[in-house]
Amino acid sequence: MTAVTPFLWFDNTAEEAITFYTRLIPNSEIVSIAHYAEEQPGFAGKVMHAHFRLAGRDYYAFDAGPQFPFTEAVSLFVSCADQQEVDRYWDALTADGGEEQPCAWLKDRWGLSWQIVPDRLVELIRDPDPDRSHRAVQAMLGMKKIDIAALEAAAAGV
Incomplete structure (x- = not known):
């Protein structure tokens, strides 16, 4: 294979x-x-x-030298079970020169892009209620590191 x-x-x-x-x-x-x-x-x-x-x-x-630096065209996607896991990866990967990016994206200190995504974000975006889904997406668009509690509140219309 x-x-x-x-x-x-x-x-x-x-x-x-x-x-x-x-x-x-x-x-x-x-x-x-x-x-x-x-x-x-x-x-x-x-x-x-x-x-x-x-x-x-x-x-x-x-x-192999500096000719081809990393770009956002390729990223590593990390599925996280909860906020604690999101925080752990986010904090470690943005430390020492990493950069926060919008919507769950970041660049680590070597310039490699990562997406640190809680499973709950995916669930809310796929919510069968289009209004809940839309509110969750709108909340996510205003975030860098994803805050699950804030996403849930937004989806609920709170």
Whole structure:
């Protein structure tokens, strides 16, 4: 069976980033890291190839220079069970230079975009009552980090 696996291009911080990600997200691990040889001009000691897992899913990464920085065109989506989980991921990923973005999006300190989305947001957006759904969406549009209690209040018309 063919596998399709995301491969992340870092300037020169792949090992730092994947170490952080695998410590933050449960059921994650670094499988292997290979570094460029010391004789490799401009790349000596940087990550040539790294295989890691986040929440049991495979990813690859390497250090290849600043030519292609991350953009919002690709993001990692994190489904969160409750506000505590939202807060934990949000706070960790925006720390040390990360940036809050609108509507549950953020950029971590390496510039990688993430969506930190509580399951309750998805439920409210899919509410069969179009008025409740609309109010939830409107509330979300005014948020950066999602506040579940505020979403529920908005959906209820409070």
